[in-house]
Amino acid sequence: MINSADELFDRLTGKGVVISDAEKDAIRRSSGIYKMSVSDYYFDLIDWNDINCPIRKQCIPSGDELVNPDNYAPDPLNEKKYEHVPFLVHKYRSRAAFMCSNSCFMTCRHCTRKNTVMNSEVCTREAVPAALSYVREHTEINDILITGGDPFVLPLELLEEYIKGFRSVPSVNTIRIGTRAIVTDPEKITDELCDMLAKYHPIWVFTQFNHPKEVTAEAKSACERLLARGIPLGNQSVLLKGINNDVDILEELYTKLIGIRVRPYYLYLCDHVAGTAHFATDYTEGVELVEELRYRLPGYALPRFIIDADGENGGKVSIEKNHVLKETDDYLLLPGSSEETVTKFVR
């Protein structure tokens, strides 16, 4: 694993890759502010001959992270406000998130939590009693998301202790794990880990593939190990300028994902997080992309396009085109099965 600019430069020298002094300086400065870590596996996916390599852009710090428009904040989703006991975020009525780790196998440059969780103190088992008491008292919580950071960086016994604790709460129905290990270090999805998870069903795993280059044979095998234990897999991509804001790329990504039995679930608008402005797209671009994908993909391969909003009544809001082209007392005019056709629905 590469954890610093100097380690990265040594690795590049070993590979015979030359980068400019200006880029080295930018990498040093941004990695001094925002944590950097890249697994050997993910590093090896980079095409150093391609300046726009989508893998490189997701994991190698850049000077663009130092440019922050006024509307970019360290914690735009205000997660701290909803952290009612340490490491437990309760924002939506029936769901709570337990932030059990503050590191990942690869620190994504677009991470929503790059200013918060990734820079915070690490959760320890001492936090568990208060978190469990809170969940026991709030019987409306029936779904626990174990996240961070990446929960799979934890020692297996510690992660099991956390999962077992939440599973012991009668009102908790589903436990979800949020992890990018499948994408960024798939060998970490060991048989031992999968066997442990399967003891606490219903367990769901959600991951984040953003580009078809990430759907490798190794990632497929990791998914198969989880699926073999009856663990459903969902994908939450982020719409990232210069990486996947292209309909052909998204079509290929989602086609590959259903091919490895990972259900495309959400496509997020990139949050306005300090250090990520260079990845932002306008929300209308996401709406148009998903609209075009609707004609190209089977329904179960189509993610919902989501804006994550802050506020008491905020949350994940699904945005899509209004599909009623015309409405009369007698009928609705709707888009057809191709961009050129329309359908008449008689009321």
Ligand code: SF4
């Ligand atoms: S895997 Fe998730 S939590 Fe970890 S750095 Fe990437 S986006 Fe952030």
